[in-house]
Amino acid sequence: MKSAYKIITLAFAALLVLASCKKEKNEPGFDDQNLAPLSIEFDNIVGGQNLYLNTGSYTDAAGESFSVSLLQYFISNIKVRKADGTEYVVPQDSSYFLIKEGDEDLSHAVVNVPEGDYTTLTFTVGVDSLRSTMDVSKRTGVLDPSGSMADGMYWGWNSGYIFFKMEGLSDAAPVDPSGQHKFRYHIGGFGGYNAPTINNIKTITLDLSERGVAKPRKDRKANIHLMVDISKVLSGSTTVSIAANPEVMFSDYSVNIANNYAQMFRHDHTEN
Numbered sequence: 484m485k486s487a488y489k490i491i492t493l494a495f496a497a498l499l500v501l502a503s504c505k506k507e508k509n510e511p512g513f514d515d516q517n518l519a520p521l522s523i524e525f526d527n528i529v530g531g532q533n534l535y536l537n538t539g540s541y542t543d544a545a546g547e548s549f550s551v552s553l554l555q556y557f558i559s560n561i562k563v564r565k566a567d568g569t570e571y572v573v574p575q576d577s578s579y580f581l582i583k584e585g586d587e588d589l590s591h592a593v594v595n596v597p598e599g600d601y602t603t604l605t606f607t608v609g610v611d612s613l614r615s616t617m618d619v620s621k622r623t624g625v626l627d628p629s630g631s632m633a634d635g636m637y638w639g640w641n642s643g644y645i646f647f648k649m650e651g652l653s654d655a656a657p658v659d660p661s662g663q664h665k666f667r668y669h670i671g672g673f674g675g676y677n678a679p680t681i682n683n684i685k686t687i688t689l690d691l692s693e694r695g696v697a698k699p700r701k702d703r704k705a706n707i708h709l710m711v712d713i714s715k716v717l718s719g720s721t722t723v724s725i726a727a728n729p730e731v732m733f734s735d736y737s738v739n740i741a742n743n744y745a746q747m748f749r750h751d752h753t754e755n
Contacts, residue, residue, distance in 0.1 A: 519699035544718030549653035564603035609646035656729040683741035695753030719743030
């Protein structure tokens, strides 16, 4: 049985590699030698308010007050599309970013794309199954499980990445061993062979045409400014009560949190 399982696992990994190679093959019409910088800015808010770590006080849809002490998430697999439908896929090795509230250096994802006018942006929240199962030598930078940049975004016991992590305080949460009313949402799960029932990878597609097409050029950087409303984490398709769910990690309920945070991204404007 172990031998058969190993064969199935290797076959699954091979299929993922083939799918990834096909995905990264860009359509004709792009000049890969004439690249321009494109920045995607993630501006975290709560409803109509700015998010302030530790000092801000907010109210969720269940009427519970809370503050946020930590917020960070992975963004990956970035793609842009022109009005005529042609799409450019950023090479995977250059397409993994950790966004961390409170760290200006980790508030943007900066990639290089061919010069053009782009009307659609697509990215993934999380780390895809192919990269998650690659040899650790292929997982560097923010994906290095032992590196400081990963910053607690990897479950060693589960050999998997935490896609989204939010922690804070709320009187609605029970007292934890540290004596604080703390809530913790650590969401991961890529639906691979070791976790077939939980797939919290979310693909986000945003139309840029209404609030500003991105026009990166070699002599200037375009910046797509996104507002990221973390109140949606608690009040998207599911109203999440901190009192009822003060800690959500690798469990079936994590799917509700992931479905919620998939709705938190909104295109605000583009700076060209």
